[in-house]
Ligand SMILES: [Zn+2]
């Protein structure tokens with residue numbers, strides 16, 4: 001499988017400064033992998049050998065069907081199902097450990113999820129190397145509008161492992177600052193939203209609070225969040 005599918009330029013992740021960059025990175029990697037598996041991967045027998053064993057998760061099967069290349073999905077399924085037919089031939093005996101392990105893998109693993117995890121780990125390492133070495137990247141990191149909860153946790157946890165002990169407090173402070181940039185705003189706006197239900201504020205100005213719930217949830221659940229619509233009202 002081609003390496004470049006699993007790597008995206010860091011500038012593509014951090015330059016847009018629109019929402020959580022790690023969510024963006026995950027979304028781009030996922031898009032590349034789903035495009036690949038429903039496109040160029042058809043020409044790569046080694047990929048088919050892997051997908052014959054493990055298949056995909058429900059979320060990625062759904063995404064594959066949105067790519068409008070139904071033949072590629074059918075070809076992938078054809079050999080995956082064929083391999084499955086052979087794997088579940090018990091010949092009247094109890095399934096062997098190998099057969100049960102095969103079924104467990106087929107039922108619980110996903111080619112796209114596994115490759116995403118691998119690619120993301122590598123990209124996270126690059127982020128830490130850049131942060132450690134490049135003052136320009138450190139600046140760009142601190143200029144991000146926000147990190148979601150999941151990725152704030154991940155950056156702080158991995159940073160402790162990847163960064164020099166003396167640099168980690170500075171990295172943690174920079175990460176906290178970016179996280180709080182969104183956290184403090186949505187906390188205040190959710191609070192303002194709640195106050196609008198007070199009878200004393202009846203007919204008052206909702207200001208920026210109409211979509212406070214959605215913005216708070218986007219911070220808490222990241223990229224699977226909610227579209228923002230200014231017309232939303234309590
Ligand atoms: Zn995120």
Ligand SMILES: [Zn+2]
Pocket residue numbers: 056057058059060110111112113114
């Ligand atoms: Zn998956």
